[in-house]
Amino acid sequence: MISITHYLFLSTALLTIGVVGVLTRRNMVIILMSVELILNAVNINLVAFSHYWGGVHGQVFAIFIIADAAAEVAVGLGLLIALFRNKEVVNADQVDLLKW
């Protein structure tokens, strides 16, 4: 039987993979894609709980998250493009101005 813990473990694994991507990759586009992975992990979690406990509230929450992710990606990629115009690179370690 597939219990909720299976889904939870899956969600956890996806989350860790996403965090690996955020912390480790240099290319900023891929970092953003890893953030999407994290969001999807959360969504799986929510939907699994919604399924096992009845009610669609989890799914509604997941819909909102997807909408939110869309907005965030749009803005994030816009920032990326603006950054690329100024610096010609999209590597995260070459943009270290967020200090001091």
Place this chain on the structure above:
Amino acid sequence: MNFLEYIWLIPMYPLTGAVLMLLFGRKLEHGHKNSVVSAICPGMVGIAFLHAVGAVIQLTSTPNHVFEKVMYVWVAGLPFHTSAGTLVRFQADFGYLLDPLSAVMVLVVTGVGFLIHVYSIGYMGHEGGFYRFFGYLNLFMFNMLTLVLANNYVLLFVGWEGVGLCSYLLIGFYFHKKSASDAGKKAFVVNRIGDAAFILGMFYIFATFGTVNFQHVTEAAREGGIVAPFFLMTLLLFIGATGKSAQIPLYVWLPDAMEGPTPVSALIHAATMVTAGVYMVARSNALFQLAPTTMNIVAAIGAATAIFAASIGLVQNDIKRVLAYSTVSQLGYMFLACGVGAFWVGIFHVQTHAFFKALLFLGSGSVIHAMSGEQDMRKMGALRSKIPWTFGTMAVGWIAISGIPPLAGFWSKDEILWQTYSSPLGSKLLYGIGLLTAGMTAFYMSRLMFMTFFGKSRVSHEAEHHLHESPMVMVGPLAALAVLSAVGGLWFKQLEQWLEPVFEPVKGIVHNEATASGQIEYILMGVSIGVAAAGIALAYHFFVAKPETADNLEASLKPIHTLLLNKYYVDEVYSAVFVDGPVMGKQLGSALSKFDAVVVDGGVNGAGWVTRGTSTLSMLWDSWVIDGAVRALGFFTKVLSFPMRMIQTGFVQNYALVIVLGVIVLGYYFIR
């Protein structure tokens, strides 16, 4: 104008003159404006004289003939207990007292001073330093007037010291001459010894009475009933007087003081400064009356000084030296009078002596001026036809000092002799000494006159060409003083009455009236006149009639003559004991000065050094410890911030890592 209210102006007039000379004298000298100096300085003294006259006239209409005015409280101290146990505060005012005694003194000082100032215009006219002379002279007048007008011992002492200073300045006026500057130093140093005693006496007065004000001290002493060391107190005061008034043992400066210009000798060392001691003793008469032993000492020293100085004066050849020893001798008379209780007679003799001694000095100055600077009487002679005015006025002074009536000197000297004979404090011995001295006085003064103006001329040829009578500006004061010497003794009765309230007897001391009858008084009067006449006749015999007899006597009494000529070798003895001597001399002085330089100054310097040291320590503490604490704070902040700074890398993935770590920690914390 209320002269009394403005009494403080009297000393201020000559002070103004002195200050003006100090400020502008040099310029005036360069501009050859001696006339301005001549107008200012004697003018100031003249104004002071007029003011003094006005004040004294107004004084006669005040009750008790006493006027005291305190300008301001000069020194005020903390309270303490006197020897009698009362609580007092030391207070010395800047205050003036005009009573009969100080009235006499102020009139004499300003009057004779004014005449001498006028004389000096002529005498010092050809000298350099005209303005300096008059500046010092005015400064002297200021100090002397402060002395006689003071209302307390401390202010009197200020004037006392000031006249000592001016004496030094004026004796050493020709400071290029070593003998003059040495004489000035000698005068100052010897004076100082007396001043030390005077100060100690003042301390005694304050410790006993709790005040130094003349009025209060006199009243308290007259009340009686005070137990105090009056002997020591008055002895110390008298020692101070001997210093200033040239008595034994502190007279040695006065003959040397003749190095100064003749007007200085006339003013300071005849008429005014040397009488300050007598004035001080007269002012303290209440205290002296309470110490009969001191009175005896005063009379004895006065008499001894009188005969001692007269004996030296017999054989001196310098005209000014004779007059100097004569002054010392006459001062001895004044102290003799005070010592036998006749204080008013002492003051009377001060006044008459001022007239004829100033006259004699100024006259001798005129002689010296005519002789182009020659002072040795052996090189003078038969001058009376050449300088008739000088001769005439000096003759008046000569008769006066010899004690021939009705001139001034007779009245005062005779009164002194009478008081010495008859007063319970006097004695026949003292009378005898005084009488003998009177004879000697007549003798040596006549010798002076005969050697200078009579006989054959021994004047050198160069001097003879320049012999001329002095100008009017010099002869005028001579004439004025001659008139005063002639009539200045006739008011003795009024003077005695005028001075009576000052010299009231003190309660508790038994005062016997003069024990001799009036008849004896007239007999003694005749005796003194006879002695004076004998002295003059003897001198005439020796120096006019038969001059050889003088030389024969001198040859036969050679040792005595040498002793007298060399002033009994007193100066040499003093020099050997006190200057070069093993204990009291230079070694002591240099040891004391080393002590002062090393210990006392060392103490003061040490205090300064300690202050510097502590302030350096303080600075070190401040800059190292306190600033160090502050800087340490900054240092630690820097040190701590260094690793903290490294956290902010600007590298966003680092921030993300930190977020993840935070999530781990918080998650563990909340969900464990």
Place this chain on the structure above:
Amino acid sequence: MLDQIFFYLFATVILASAILCVTARNAVHSAIFLIGTLLGVAGLYLLLTAEFLAGVQVILYVGGIMVLFLFVIMLVNIDQSLRENIFSHQWRVGMGAVVLLAAELGWFVTKGGVSMPARTPDTTSQLGNVQQVGDVIFQSYLLPFEIASILLLVAMVGAVVLAKKRI
């Protein structure tokens, strides 16, 4: 039985694609693998009887967001050399932190999983999933819905402004 097979299938797809996505050198490859992950997730939603969400996932995520990603990759991507480092300098620390995180989360799940109830299929409702979701959104969560729309508007404007050459 069947759901087990499908679960493990979808799980494998998801995890493999995710790992490949994170470790791909080429960004386009990474995007393609992400698409695979998203499709796997969509399938998982179908297993969890969230049909509407599965549809939304495919349309929105894959059809919208990934297309956007691909456009941006094409815009910004430059030639990547083979020797260039694709991992940042902190990858060791990052891996360590992630391991820690994974351990912690796994521990949470195992600890909490005991108290989870068994599956109780929801058969009480006659309505389809879409209708259920629509009911809840437009009744209970109306305000968040409106706010989400404003959010999307703001994001759109912001993206346009950010990406313009000259403002």
